[in-house]
Amino acid sequence: MNIIVCIKQVPDTTNVKIDPKTNTLIREGVKSIVNPFDENAIEEALRLRDIHGGKVTVITMGPPQATEALKSAIGMGADSAILVSDRAFAGADTWATSYTLSRAIKKIGEYDLILFGKQAIDGDTAQVGPGVAQFLDIPQMTFAIKVEVEGKKLTVRRHLEDSAEILETGLPAAVTVLKQMNEPRMPSLKGQMRAKKAEIIIWTAADINADPENIGLNGSPTQVVKIFTPPPRGKSEMLEGEHEEVSEKLYKKLKEHKII
Numbered sequence: 001m002n003i004i005v006c007i008k009q010v011p012d013t014t015n016v017k018i019d020p021k022t023n024t025l026i027r028e029g030v031k032s033i034v035n036p037f038d039e040n041a042i043e044e045a046l047r048l049r050d051i052h053g054g055k056v057t058v059i060t061m062g063p064p065q066a067t068e069a070l071k072s073a074i075g076m077g078a079d080s081a082i083l084v085s086d087r088a089f090a091g092a093d094t095w096a097t098s099y100t101l102s103r104a105i106k107k108i109g110e111y112d113l114i115l116f117g118k119q120a121i122d123g124d125t126a127q128v129g130p131g132v133a134q135f136l137d138i139p140q141m142t143f144a145i146k147v148e149v150e151g152k153k154l155t156v157r158r159h160l161e162d163s164a165e166i167l168e169t170g171l172p173a174a175v176t177v178l179k180q181m182n183e184p185r186m187p188s189l190k191g192q193m194r195a196k197k198a199e200i201i202i203w204t205a206a207d208i209n210a211d212p213e214n215i216g217l218n219g220s221p222t223q224v225v226k227i228f229t230p231p232p233r234g235k236s237e238m239l240e241g242e243h244e245e246v247s248e249k250l251y252k253k254l255k256e257h258k259i260i
């Protein structure tokens with residue numbers, strides 16, 4: 001069973017800073033980590049490989065330093081890793097990113113399952129997994145908390161707001177996973193040693209035969225116009241008393257501020 005896991009290197013959420021001129025994240029000097037949801041996707045891929053055999057390939061699109069995220073995945077047990085990196089990819093939105101990853105996956109060739117974390121913690125869009133599936137024209141299932149494979153049949157249990165549902169489809173397919181799915185393993189000493197020696201494959205836009213009009217800033221239908229820190233909220237006030245008394249006070253306050 002050949003499994004591909006798409007991951008992303010993200011800045012540590014406690015150190016996020018924005019460049020006010022470019023409206024992009026300042027990554028220099030900021031600690032980067034593997035997107036936490038992606039660690040669950042890697043763990044699930046390793047679990048399925050241990051059951052069914054095959055291999056796990058981890059792929060990411062990003063700058064050269066994203067190799068560190070790929071080596072972390074190898075330390076966990078992934079068999080190989082690919083970095084899709086090119087200046088032409090800069091400024092890509094989720095659409096252009098999905099297109100780029102799909103081109104890389106097509107170059108990889110044969111695969112049975114593609115796994116993603118639910119979303120990246122630096123964007124929170126949850127769009128790349130479904131986007132890649134759309135470009136590859138394969139079934140997609142999101143918010144998975146359990147995955148089972150039997151032959152060419154894939155069964156996924158999805159977590160919804162107040163319920164769950166079980167879906168079935170054939171392979172190949174794409175699945176985005178939640179943190180409830182599993183507990184990611186820690187890299188073993190052997191895995192860490194292997195990761196240090198691992199050679200990361202690097203593909204450029206030309207290597208994956210990407211259309212220049214569909215990548216990077218030029219291929220992005222959405223662009224960030226402005227990022228700013230919201231002004232601090234004003235002083236809050238606690239209304240006390242019985243229900244009817246509080247309702248009357250609230251009504252007067254809303255009228256006073258011309259909200260109603």
